[in-house]
Amino acid sequence: MPVFPNLAGKAKDYDGTTISVLLRAATVESSVPVKQRDVSEIRELGIEIFPGDILAASISALAAECFLRLLFVRRIMRLIGAETTFR
Incomplete structure (x- = not known):
């Protein structure tokens, strides 16, 4: 997920800019350690997570x-x- 830290860093260059990402609810609520880590890293970057499923x-x-x-x-x-x- 190297794109998220890069986007978050770039957003800091523009006052008031925020980043949001659409993730499947199953990913956001997962008990799988790798997915929990990924979701935590995204949140720690200040990226807002919206649960959703573009396939559904x-x-x-x-x-x-x-x-x-x-x-x-x-x-x-x-x-x-x-x-x-x-x-």
């Missing part, structure tokens, strides 16, 4: 989830008076 979810459900998260971020940014660069 429909494209419209995934798109709706992304859209709702984008709206939420924009609303929070407006509340704190931050500028957004995405429309």
Whole structure:
């Protein structure tokens, strides 16, 4: 999982940038030590984990989830008076 530390390090260069990752709920809740370690490492990097399954979810459900998260971020940014660069 070398990509996560690299992304987390790069995100620190941009104020207010966060990283989220979609992982299967079975992985997040696993009792397998290797998976527990991976999930812990991701969380320690400050990466937010969202449980989900792209194989089980429909494209419209995934798109709706992304859209709702984008709206939420924009609303929070407006509340704190931050500028957004995405429309």
